[in-house]
Amino acid sequence: MATPTDLLQGTLDLLILQTLVLEPKHGWGIAQRIQQVSGDVLQVGQGSLYPALYRLEYKGWIQSEWGNSESNRRAKFYKLTAAGKKQLAAERATWDRLSAAIGLVLGKTEEAPS
């Protein structure tokens, strides 16, 4: 089942885990953070953000907790678990390998035509 959706989904998981490394965040915060850091290139659709959060939580990689937001409103904060940290390391390694490989391939094809 190697469809493009899988790749995107996996990437989103990686981004969410990475975003939570520094501190626990709520859903809105995560989406904003990804958008900011990527310089507005990556926009996380809410339609896929929440299912992804649920999926990660069900897998035990993140944990949720109700707390108070900056504006002192009740919000649900997500926090990376130990298992999540391990998963992040593994996914980062996979990603690095993949992007390096893609880079190699693209680099070669660029040279070829001229």
Next chain:
Amino acid sequence: MIVEFSTWLRYLLFRKSPKELDDEVQFHLEQSIAAKMIAGIPEPEARRQALIEFGSVDATREECAQQRPGWWAGILAQDFRYALRGIRRNPAFSLAVVLTLMLGIGSSAAVFTVVDKILFRPLPYSDDGRLVSVGLVAPIEPQEFMLGGSYYEWQDNQKPFVAMTSETGVEPCDLTEVNAIRLDCAGVESNFLPTLGVTPVVGRNFLPSEDRPNAPKVALISYALWRTRFARDPSIAGKMIRIDGVATEIVGVLPQDFEMPRLQTADVLLPESLDVAAQRRADPGRPMWAFARLKPGVTAEQAKAQLEPLFQYSLRLAPAPFRKEVHYTVRPLRDRQFHDVHRAAWILLGLVMAVLLIACANVASLLTARRAGRQHETAVRAALGASRSRLLQAAILESFVLSAFGALAAVFWAEALLHLFVAIAPGGMPFLSTARIDARVLAFTLSIGLLSAPGFGLVSGLGRAPANALTSRGGLGMRRAGLRQLLVTTQIAASLVLLAAGALLTRSFWNLQRQALGINDENVVTATISLGQTAYPTPERQMAFFEQLQRNLRWGPGVNAVALSDSLPPGGSHHDQIYASLRVEGQPRYTSGTGGNVAWRWVTPEYFRTLNIPLIAGSGFTDDELASANRFVVLSRSLAERMFPGQDPLGRQVHLASGAPIAQDPPYTVAGVAADVKNGGLAAGDEPEYYRLRRNRPEDWDQWAVVLVKSGLPAATMERWMREQVAVLDPALPIEQGTLHERIAKLADQPRFEMLLVGYFACTGLVLAVIGLYGVTSFLMVQRKPEVGIRMALGASKGNIVRMVLASAMRMVLPGTVAGLTLALGLSQTWSSVLFKVGPHDAATFLGATTLLIAVTVIASLIPAIAATRVDPMTTLRVD
């Protein structure tokens, strides 16, 4: 890993509250609105944009729910409940499917188990495919045998075999030690085990030097005997035992799965110890049974062709009357073991496969009918948002659940059928009693049952739900219905053939049971006794025992008559000789061929009175003749009429072994003529018969006798008393008891088995055909529902509607009936050999079978017909 698993388990068991997500989404929206308002968008517009950006909250909610582990199982459980509800809501349909699968799969599993034992059982010999049975075939003995006079010539000169070996049969023998027991001892040639490819598990095989007359006695014992009698003593080889009083050395133990090629029971193998030189000269020589291992690449047919010159040699040895009637055969050992059963097994397998196919077709047809009936519902579900895959999944699941029920029922059905087979099978069906539904057969059953589920589900689920099904009549093709109608017609034809066969066999069995046997089996108890060689080594001792027993029994309570014989009618275990060897004193021998078989047995005077066989002429045997030095004989009426046409046989002298030297062919005086008695089994033709008198002389006795007691006491009491009387004389003597009635009933086992088996298939075929008809008729009725509605609205009565449905059913039934009748009448000629006193074209039988079939099919089509009359015209009209 552990953390992840425990999280998974926690969420599998506990659900998150839906409110959490709602709060979270609410917070998200508020943040979004706040952010937009900071960017300067006024509040209502910011809210609108935020909501648009977020998209469907419902979709998010559903997708989040789908992330939960076990969500899929939840949906499956929902579909499963839905399927169960569907099954419960339509019990007739569900029952039809389960019944079809149960009959189809259950029957095939049971039959496969039985057939597996016969056709595919590996024989316990190495490379068993190359083992053949070799021998002569004569009318006296339907299965091949050999004679010492020919065997050694064949063995020396044969070319197609690697090796050829022989056995001389199994005889009772006694292990005469402390706790003496009766055993079965088989005589085999020294190359017997090597030819079969069997190696003893302990010790060694016989040496050629041990297979000679007067060689020191040696024996191989069976694994069972080694275990029970010698406690698996590993140093058994070399141990001395006494067999029939003779010191014998055990040289080895046979493997646990060893069996004789003719499947006799044998506890001990002894060397044949034949005098080969004498056998070569002898005519005809010792009867024996020969087996051989084919050279690689040689077939049984080629081997037979190569043996032709040797057969010609044997034919020259045979007495002139036999020459025309003797053949020879070389056939695989497996064929010999299963003789007639072999072909029957293949036919049975074919039958059951046909039943299985019909069953599968039925289920597919039923599920399609059901789907057609639920088109409306499916369309509603699709309109409410059920995806195509979800609907397909539900359809497959429903048929899976039904198939699982069917498969489960089939396992029980197969088990029950197998018990039935074992219970009713005649003793001649080898290995049936050890047949069990084994794991392979179970897997076969379950996989057919469960694999058919997705298949049936796809068939019934794939037809696309037409978008217009909500409003108008459905469009499921009539072409597929046409195919199904043809299938039903075929099923009806096939089941009529089976029904006719079943009915003919039932009539035949009825006739068999009611025929006159010529004897009266009431109140007669029998006991078969075989005296051991050790305790009763001489005819004097044997006679003394039997005469003492006869005297003791004669004055017992309620005893009317006591007789001793060596065989009993109508079983056919009597002595046989050819008519040409009988001769009336002073007349020439019969010379044109063998003249057919004549049966005879040894009897005591009261034999005729015990069995109520009337004496037509003469007084039979009396006490005078018992003490006489002369020999006496009673002829059956048919034999008397043949030997003495138009004359009075009483007092005339006959020779019973003419052709033999004078000393062995003494004259017998005819002392009476008895009425004919059935003596060739229940169904076979009867042979002329004569009775020799067992006088008070040792020469008339041997170790075997059947004791017959006619009394007024209940059979059980009588049997116990007889056992006691035998035990008084010899407590260690085993006897085999039973009433004469039981013995005769046993002879009917084979025809009863055939009748029940064919009857079972006839009923199965009928039930399946009826279910098929029901399925197709229901399907057609769903198709025609709007039409029925219109007709009723226009004033058609319920009777009209029922007639209409019946007519459409009869359009499938009648051609099937005609085809079936034609086929059955054509085929029944081939059954005539197993029919007894009923013609293969018996009008009443065929009429009965046809009536039954039509009656049952009418009832089956009445159910959908009556359902059709309940159609509310207004509903159908409105839907249209």
